[in-house]
Amino acid sequence: MQDMFVAGSETSSSTIEWAIAEAIRNPRIMKKAQAELEEVIGKDRRVEESDIDRLPYLHAMVKEVFRLHPPAPLLIPHRAESGCEVAGYMIPKDTQLLVNAWAIGRDPSIWNEPSEFKPERFMESEVEYRGQNFELIPFGAGRRICPGLPLAHRMVHVVTASLLHFFNWSLPDGITMDMSEKFGITLQKALPLLAVPSPRLPAHLFSN
Numbered sequence: 777m778q779d780m781f782v783a784g785s786e787t788s789s790s791t792i793e794w795a796i797a798e799a800i801r802n803p804r805i806m807k808k809a810q811a812e813l814e815e816v817i818g819k820d821r822r823v824e825e826s827d828i829d830r831l832p833y834l835h836a837m838v839k840e841v842f843r844l845h846p847p848a849p850l851l852i853p854h855r856a857e858s859g860c861e862v863a864g865y866m867i868p869k870d871t872q873l874l875v876n877a878w879a880i881g882r883d884p885s886i887w888n889e890p891s892e893f894k895p896e897r898f899m900e901s902e903v904e905y906r907g908q909n910f911e912l913i914p915f916g917a918g919r920r921i922c923p924g925l926p927l928a929h930r931m932v933h934v935v936t937a938s939l940l941h942f943f944n945w946s947l948p949d950g951i952t953m954d955m956s957e958k959f960g961i962t963l964q965k966a967l968p969l970l971a972v973p974s975p976r977l978p979a980h981l982f983s984n
Contacts, residue, residue: 787847787924788931790964794845795837795936797969798893800945801953805895809833810976813941819977823937825930834937836898839912842881842905844893846914847928849878849963854920877914878963886911942981943973 799806812833817823828834854873859866867873882890888897903909906925907917915922922928939945947953948970956966975982 785924785927785931787962788928788935790962791838791841791845791847791928791932792935792939793965793969795841795932796939796945796971797953797955797965798841798844799837799940800947800971801955802893805837805893806940806945809837809940810944813937817941820981822981823934823941825934828930828933828937831933831937832899833895834933834940836895838932838936839898839903839905840893840895841932842914843887843912844881845957845963846877846881847962848914848922849876849959851875851877851913851916852920852922875913875916880911880913883911939973942975942977944976945971945973948972 799809812831813823816830817827851874854875856867856869856871856873859869861867880886884890903912905912905914907913907915907921910917915925915928951970954965954967958964958966
């Protein structure tokens with residue numbers, strides 16, 4: 777349980793920060809996500825976890841965040857239990873292996889316009905991030921897949937949806953968006969996001 781909460785907390789918060797940053801940088805995408813939220817949820821209640829499965833554009837937006845800004849860019853180190861051959865390369869026993877999920881998500885041989893934030897690429901796609909599709913593996917795959925995935929999945933969707941549903945987001949006057957990255961065990965913004973929210977929903981929803 778401790779592993780799950782540790783793995784699903786910091787990575788979730790950084791992913792949500794990237795999602796709001798991309799929404800601010802792409803106002804069309806923010807408006808499209810908010811339109812979906814209004815259609816499915818309306819403007820008289822809060823987002824609930826049970827709503828998430830009915831928000832396909834939000835799902836596509838989160839997938840695109842995971843593609844461009846994977847929570848752990850090199851995943852968690854693995855070790856080969858026995859010697860094997862992978863794509864013509866011999867991997868000796870006990871070799872430590874690092875999977876560069878960040879590079880996979882930006883590979884032009886896999887993704888069209890890989891540097892662009894385009895949630896629409898996932899709208900008609902069956903690609904998921906639960907380990908079955910190796911072009912999108914922000915949580916790893918197989919028996920060693922990240923134990924925090926279920927928690928992160930719920931937190932990222934619910935919190936991102938709530939922030940977009942409750943508020944319009946913009947940058948403070950005189951501030952420009954910095955999307956540079958700070959690499960480490962987790963992938964964070966080099967400069968923390970500084971954003972200004974303005975309410976979209978009735979005032980009574982903020983006080984209950």
